[in-house]
Amino acid sequence: MDELQKSFSLPYFLTCLLIFHINSAAADHIINSSHAIRDGETMVSSSRLFELGFFSPGNSKNRYLGMWYKDITPKTVIWVANRQAPLTSKSGVLKVTNTGLLVLLNDTNGIIMWSSNMSRSVRNPVAELLDSGNLVVKDANDASSENYLWQSFDYASDTYIPGMSMGWNFVTGIETYMSSWKSNDDPAPGEISLHLDPTGYPQLLMKRGNVVLCRFGPWNGLRFNGAQHIADPAYRLTRQDLEMNKNEVKYRQDTMDGSVVVARNTLGQNGVVRRWTWNDRTQDWENYFSMPADNCDSYNLCGAHGICNLGNFPSCECLDGFVPKDPQNWNRANWSNGCIRKAPLNCQGDIFLKYSGIKLPDARYSWFNQSMSPSECEAECLRNCSCRAYTQLDIREGGHGCLFYNGELIDLKNPSPDEQDIYIRMASSTLEHLPQYTSMPVRQTFKKGREHVDLKMSEEPDFR
Known part of the structure; x- marks a missing residue:
């Protein structure tokens, strides 16, 4: 009888352990009000492409909640939550409240360092890191993107990736734009920003404060007039579009046919926009586009x-x-x-x-x-x-x-x-x-x- 119990118990235990592992792996891209992410823990998108967690930039000892590509070295950060409110120790905790707020707490003193900005609540709120690299807060039972309570794609840092939009939502009053880091050690918004300006007709303006430095010409149905054509082979796997109506004016890039394109546009502290695409063979980022490209791109x-x-x-x-x-x-x-x-x-x-x-x-x-x-x-x-x-x-x-x-x-x-x-x-x-x-x-x-x-x-x- 003891031998029978042993032979039964071990396979049963291993099966339960495997099921637990599968469920854990499937759920590590989602947190709810009973689950928090602490410094040292991460969320990983189900595609295993993106990872969300805590990091220290450059030579800084401050801690930030950010997102990067999971398996790319060195760590390439594409989004930062608490850009202007760093943690000074590894005491950060990311939680979803019962009302659907995403909050970053200093667990030592309970101070909220950063939170999502939402005007409504849902019954069963969760935060999910999508395969697109978008961190969203939503009802667990509602997959519609139109009903997201909040999304990181609306609050870009210095990086733009396929699937993001840039421009204005006139209903919410939210403008999505890029802003450079203050320095390599400080991801706070720097002097340089890139905006989709809807005045007259939409075009991209790079600014230092309120001063225009460089301009991508008006949208012509295919691209922004005057910008360099991008020789990146992966660029052909994306489509560009400008959505313009009474509710919004937004520029958007999307991948086609479910293609996975590991590419990003960055806005540097030197006022240069660059497009980078990851090369698996060389294990490095390749630069296919820079703007301004020459002296004639200096505004006016x-x-x-x-x-x-x-x-x-x-x-x-x-x-x-x-x-x-x-x-x-x-x-x-x-x-x-x-x-x-x-x-x-x-x-x-x-x-x-x-x-x-x-x-x-x-x-x-x-x-x-x-x-x-x-x-x-x-x-x-x-x-x-x-x-x-x-x-x-x-x-x-x-x-x-x-x-x-x-x-x-x-x-x-x-x-x-x-x-x-x-x-x-x-x-x-x-x-x-x-x-x-x-x-x-x-x-x-x-x-x-x-x-x-x-x-x-x-x-x-x-x-x-």
Whole structure:
């Protein structure tokens, strides 16, 4: 009988142990109100790609709750919770309250160091680390992303990964943007930030405080105009999209067909955005994109109606039909005052100069119409005397919609990776100032480097 009990008990014990291990492994990506994460313990996504726990950055002894890639060395942190409230000892505890708040406590004194910001509660709250790298608080019985109480993807640090959005939720008032670390030892928000600015038409602005340092041009349906094309093979496994309605304006990258892409965009303390992709063969991160890429990416380097040309020395020149506003300083390579028109606009009988392959101007000084055809863009711009230029809003499938500019045209660059046309308004008398074109026909094209100029009359001009 004793032998029978022994033979029965051991397999039974091993089976129970295996079931317990499986259940524990399946549940280590979720905590509820009865389970906490202490310093030294971690949560791991079910795919085993992401890990959440406590760490000390650089040479600091402070402790932070953060997220990193589980099996990548050295540790690559992509998100930090208590950026501005470090723990000074290994006393941190992460808990989910009965009302659904995610709180980080100093277990020594019970002080809340950080908490999620939520306005409603659920009956059975849990925190879950998803396979996307998103830490979410939700009802255990509700998998809908629309019903999340809180998610880390809304509160980016210095890193953007596929699945995240960047921009504004106008209902909640939450802006998701990137901000650099203060230093390698301090993940508190630094001086540099990257925003999706919805003013006029959405574009990405890099800032130091409130000062714009660099600009990714307006969204054109495929990408942000003027940004480098990314040669990363893994980039082809992602799709980009801009969601714009009365409730939100958000840019988003997603992986396609369930692909696993270990890639990230980072915002450095030096004001450079980089895209990194993990190479399993070399066991290292490879850099496929940097912005700013050159001096011409410095915001508004050449002033209003000036264009920065990488192939020229000096780099700045005025658009055709414009001259330096301050010739003396312009010749000293101080281009900040930009360029002014040789001839003022008349509103009636104006012409359009077509430029191709240049970075589009700052879209904060623009308005748009999503339903117009390309042929309607010109007529609409002509009807409005404040319209200074126009281009297609969306270049996909032959193009549709119109983007109109008013005021000064700022932050132009030549060449641009995008062969997108922009039509700039000029007085018809401007033709008299263009060499060899004082009596040109209604349409004439000439080339200047990679810059194409198509003179397009709004009406037949009178050269008498």
